Amino acid sequence: MLLDPKPKSKSSDLFGRKRELKILIDSLSSNPITIITGIRRIGKSSLMRVGLKEINASYLIIDARKMYTDSGGAISKFNLISQLQPELEKHLLKEKIKKALKNVKGFMIAGNSIEFNWKEINISDILEALNQIRKTFIIAIDEAQYLKYYGSRGGRDLQNMIAWAYDNLENIRFLLTGSEIGLLYDFLGVEDYDNPLFGRYLSEILLYPFSDIEAISFLKKALEEANCSYKETELVEAHKHLDGIVGHLVQYGLHRLKKSHPEALEAAYKVARITLKKELKELEKRSPRYITVLKYIASGAKKFSNIQKAFQVNGETISKSRIHDALDILRKTGWIEKKDNEWHIIDKVFEKLLKE
Numbered sequence: 231m232l233l234d235p236k237p238k239s240k241s242s243d244l245f246g247r248k249r250e251l252k253i254l255i256d257s258l259s260s261n262p263i264t265i266i267t268g269i270r271r272i273g274k275s276s277l278m279r280v281g282l283k284e285i286n287a288s289y290l291i292i293d294a295r296k297m298y299t300d301s302g303g304a305i306s307k308f309n310l311i312s313q314l315q316p317e318l319e320k321h322l323l324k325e326k327i328k329k330a331l332k333n334v335k336g337f338m339i340a341g342n343s344i345e346f347n348w349k350e351i352n353i354s355d356i357l358e359a360l361n362q363i364r365k366t367f368i369i370a371i372d373e374a375q376y377l378k379y380y381g382s383r384g385g386r387d388l389q390n391m392i393a394w395a396y397d398n399l400e401n402i403r404f405l406l407t408g409s410e411i412g413l414l415y416d417f418l419g420v421e422d423y424d425n426p427l428f429g430r431y432l433s434e435i436l437l438y439p440f441s442d443i444e445a446i447s448f449l450k451k452a453l454e455e456a457n458c459s460y461k462e463t464e465l466v467e468a469h470k471h472l473d474g475i476v477g478h479l480v481q482y483g484l485h486r487l488k489k490s491h492p493e494a495l496e497a498a499y500k501v502a503r504i505t506l507k508k509e510l511k512e513l514e515k516r517s518p519r520y521i522t523v524l525k526y527i528a529s530g531a532k533k534f535s536n537i538q539k540a541f542q543v544n545g546e547t548i549s550k551s552r553i554h555d556a557l558d559i560l561r562k563t564g565w566i567e568k569k570d571n572e573w574h575i576i577d578k579v580f581e582k583l584l585k586e
């Protein structure tokens with residue numbers, strides 16, 4: 231079903247993204263680390279899950295954001311093993327995997343369940359055991375930017391482990407999803423010489439919003455599939471308001487099944503408003519200035535000089551370099567893009583909401 235608020239996992243439910251899916255499958259069979267980046271609600275988790283289903287390899291999925299929330303902000307080895315346990319248990323019907331996991335220190339395997347003594351376990355032992363099976367095994371980590379909250383050293387233990395696996399474990403592959411800045415710059419350290427992963431090749435798939443044609447065909451197909459009648463003009467209007475971010479389109483479609491077109495549009499905006507609030511809270515932790523810059527851009531300050539002026543008009547003194555930094559971070563986090571020397575908010579729904 232296309233109008234499902236959860237990430238898709240069946241390829242028949244994945245609209246479009248044929249090219250990205252092919253690149254993903256090819257990459258997983260040849261690269262040690264593949265990453266899917268893009269802004270929230272663009273379809274990263276969906277592409278990841280469908281890709282894993284399509285490829286002929288064993289895999290497990292960890293949700294780093296969930297670990298972060300469950301742990302209250304500092305992910306421990308116990309949190310990680312607690313997520314690994316049920317994922318590994320799914321593989322115990324395969325004798326080879328079961329045999330390999332039996333050798334992991336700290337694991338007690340009985341029937342199809344695993345008990346563990348987390349203090350005795352080394353995560354690298356688990357990877358080594360999975361590598362011994364001599365078939366590709368994919369470790370998929372959703373919202374992997376949250377791994378920087380693992381342990382006491384900003385995720386360094388895991389960075390070291392992934393780097394070690396990259397160099398030594400030929401059958402282990404990593405598939406990571408996340409926001410571009412959080413994942414690429416903060417966790418994987420593409421520009422940071424001190425990061426253990428620095429210099430290793432990362433195969434990146436960056437997801438863009440649906441084009442105009444794709445967005446309207448998506449809504450058509452989704453509503454028809456759910457036997458909901460619609461007017462062509464409504465879809466054009468829905469797209470005009472919601473743009474090509476599939477998460478917003480799904481919300482409109484879901485509400486449209488039970489409500490009129492204007493009500494469904496309003497409901498989609500309501501959901502987006504809540505999402506934006508949460509996102510801004512995260513951003514604010516890094517610097518409240520980022521939100522100010524976003525608001526200025528949303529209200530029409532598109533050029534650097536306009537943004538600078540907006541600060542002045544509002545009585546705030548800020549250096550040029552600080553504004554450049556803010557723009558750089560907002561670009562890398564997938565909030566804004568530069569076209570013809572002008573800055574734009576990528577998510578048009580968020581753009582409208584930022585003006586409120």
Ligand code: ADP
Nearest residue numbers: 234235236237244245271272273274275276477
């Ligand atoms: P992300 O992980 O980037 O936040 P999700 O994969 O959770 O995004 O997708 C957000 C919403 O959009 C979900 O409701 C999901 O089912 C839907 N969705 C994402 N990509 C597609 C797609 N290609 N076709 C149909 N629905 C999709």
Ligand code: MG
Nearest residue numbers: 274275276372
């Ligand atoms: Mg996701």
